[in-house]
Amino acid sequence: MTTLQRLSIALFASCLLATSLPAEEDALSGLIEETAKSISSIQTLRETGVWKMEFDMEGMKQKTEMEVAVIFERPRRLYLKSQHMMVVCDGSNAFVRMPMAGKYYQVAVKEGLSELLEGSFKSYLLGMLPDTKALLAKDAAAALRDAAKDAQIEILDDEQLGDRDCRVINFRTKKEGDAPWMKQALKVWLDKESGMIRRIESLPLSPEEIAEAEKEDGENARVAQMMKSLRYTFELTESVVNGPVTDEDFKFTPAPGDKKVETEMGLGMGGALGGGEGFTRFELSGKPAPEFSLKLLDKEESFSLSANTGSVVLIDFWATWCGPCVKALPEVKKLHDLYGTNGLVIVGVSRDRERDTEKVREMLAKQEIAYPVGMDFKNIASDYKVEGIPCMVLVDRNGVVQGRKVGFSSSGFASLKKDIEAVLEGKTIPGAEPLTEAELKDLQEESVARKSRATMRGNTQLNTNWFRVRWERSVDDVRERATERVPVSVRIPPRVLVSRTESEAFVLDAESGATNAVIPLPPEARVANEMEQYPSLSFIRTPDGGRLVAMQMFYKVTGEDSRRSYTGDRTEVRGINVAGNVIWTNTFDKDAHVRSVEALPVSEEEDVLLVSTWNRLMLLNADGKTLVSQQMDHRDRLDFHRRPDSPSGLGGFIQGRRSAAFDLVIPAEPQPQNP
Incomplete structure (x- = not known):
């Protein structure tokens, strides 16, 4: 997935990130409690809305639009639909459908909708707005506070939006590791009566942020150029609170040709996301880690996994041409500084080409990386089922794989540290649970399909008749x-x-x-x-x-x-x-x-x-x-x-x-x- 694709998804979900300025902590706490109280009073909800995004890219004006719909009945029924995904819960079973893949997955719901926020569906609900997450949660206020921890909020004067009285806030994300021009500010209108979001509007970058964006190069330069012109909004087109709903609203019907998969792995996302921020399950979870020997950069010796039995080993697959990998390096260095003397051994496995060895040296020197790093000329990544980077694999003191983490999120490193600490203490983490036979089968089928799609994408096969x-x-x-x-x-x-x-x-x-x-x-x-x-x-x-x-x-x-x-x-x-x-x-x-x-x-x-x-x-x-x-x-x-x-x-x-x-x-x- 490219930086541009990741950013497009992140922008539609960026409202998940908010926290307060110190001077406004009391006011924000009051706002959260009032909003949570309103949301908790909702028994049924029917909403439709539209996300709109427009920006300039390489001289072309781009405009996109995505419709979303929510139907809710407390405590057990839900319908969520967007262009890329559908989630339906009929009270007894929950279904997630990926339209572009033509696949769906089913799981039983025992207690209520809050299970979806913690269980295997969590990965598919990451893009939900915080008001909808609060609607599903057992504790709406706790859900809103959790969604209010990585940005700065400014509480504005109330406004009238159409015929609705709204509370209005501005907020800006402040995640460490992101460039200033990535932290776009948003203006949000909250319905006073229901607590639900009625409108979101992006705010322009400041002159200082634009100046920073113009310093970028490579793919980041394309994204920075887009951010300078980016405008996006979310607006409700229909909202009915505590109105009638029917059984038909929560009935799941697969589309013609859809295939039911036995596990979330078969949907093509579960293997990478795994339902959480920490180390997640994959094909090697709970199995002995494949042995390898890696010639270290600028050293005579090699790194051998077996020689490090008794230590917890973190294997970091990365490359200099991978933007998220480079962003992750300082965080990996922090892990080495924190746990390197407590039994954690980190080894970097660079996926760069041999002719780019000097670039690797320069990057390691710039980041002041002290842990061992080598070049993956023997394709160790294949043995470890690496299909995307950055990818970190955690191995316990006995050489058993405890899980992996694909991608980079600065906020997610807290979960990684928690998992590493548990493994250092001799505990087994959820990411170490072996996949079932059904999960392995679904994952294998999805892998074959993905490679087939990649082959089709990678080669324009000409019609031999013409x-x-x-x-x-x-x-x-x-x-x-x-x-x-x-x-x-x-x-x-x-x-x-x-x-x-x-x-x-x-x-x-x-x-x-x-x-x-x-x-x-x-x-x-x-x-x-x-x-x-x-x-x-x-x-x-x-x-x-x-x-x-x-x-x-x-x-x-x-x-x-x-x-x-x-x-x-x-x-x-x-x-x-x-x-x-x-x-x-x-x-x-x-x-x-x-x-x-x-x-x-x-x-x-x-x-x-x-x-x-x-x-x-x-x-x-x-x-x-x-x-x-x-x-x-x-x-x-x-x-x-x-x-x-x-x-x-x-x-x-x-x-x-x-x-x-x-x-x-x-x-x-x-x-x-x-x-």
Whole structure:
């Protein structure tokens, strides 16, 4: 997971972090007690809301929107739904469904909804707003206090939001280890009557924070650039407190094709998150740690696990190119300083390439790391089931694996210290509980599926009926390319150009400028969309005169004036004959993300239509029928060029995680296929 992806998730959940300024401790304590009292009085709740985020990234304005819904009945029934997850509790059983994976998991609920905050579902509820967590908790005030410990709060004057009286606060996270520009301030409106959050609004960075952000480099520079322009909000669109609810509201029905997994491991998140901040269970939990010998950097000796029997060993897999790994190093150093004389041995295993050895040396010197570190040229990480870094594995004095921690969170190191202290005392921690056979089976299936998806992502497999590969080369451990705005392009001079007036399109010969055709624009090609953008026009040549092609994106609009927000809804591509009549329309939903539509010449007199989305390339004929639909890795770029020795005279290159050259081979009688 990239820094940008982690940040996007963290921003939607950042309201979980709040604490008080010393001068306001009494006022905040009163606010927490009043809010908890209001929340505890709620017997039923039905709410829907919308998260909206917009920012600039590499010159493009990005806008996203995510709807969320909550239905609640005290003490045992719950319905939570977002774009990425669904949690349903019918009173006896709880279900978590991951829509993108097409999987769901079921667990019995014995006492009440508070079990979900402590049990195996905890990982999936991390992004809940604190008011909803308080709603589920046994002690609402304790839940709010727990959610109020890592930021600074300023209590503002009450405000009216619509017809509701609201308490208003500003807060800013203050987690150690995060850059100043990561600690964005928020303004929050709390309904006085119900205690629930009605609105959240991000506040701009200060000039000092912007100055700090501009000093960043690498991937952090992209994230810092985004943060400078970031604006996001949460707003309730419906809230009914103590109103009617029905059994149907809490009925879980899998989607067609969904697969039930026996354990949370099968969902694809449990193996990494494990339901807690400390060391969590994974494939090696409770088993003897694999023996290894690691040649230490700038030393003659090697580190051997067996030679450290009798000590508690913490193995830290990291790399200099991994931002979270670098952030974690000072925290790992603190663990060494705290427990190094009490029986804890730490060994760093760098995943850097051999040619980057000097970078590792420089990083260790900069961080003043004194514990042993070596380079993982023997792929020790594979034996320890490492699929993402930073990854720390804890081994007890008898050489038994006690669990692992994947990822970095400065606040989570308190839990790691607690686990390490327990193991130093000879105790067994929850992370050491071996996985069951069912969990291992689910985890293995998910691992296979994940590798399959990675293989698909990592290689754009060309349709052999249309593309013939001349050569290809893959480079091990290649860094991912930045996402291209247009992943597919035609680098061939156009045969015709299109210009337009309000009512007509002029098709001009690219060589002479002569007018080849004047095409009346139908009403559909004359209307602007919600952002006042008119359709983009291109022209494909055909034996019967050609087709004008109009592409237009449409948006959902919410809010007014400065709070207006646009979210992509669909893209329509229309074929228009020379008489100005629409003869076909193809509609792509919002998930397709159409990037470009242009003509690709396949002969001296004829073109096909090239349509590219974020992960697919399509060739359409003049009737709008799909001739070929080709999956692409979204990190690859595909360019078409002239290639005289190709059967079609066309070819091109793929650039990305794989480099390749290809010829375009057009079947003698290409047949339309299903899109």
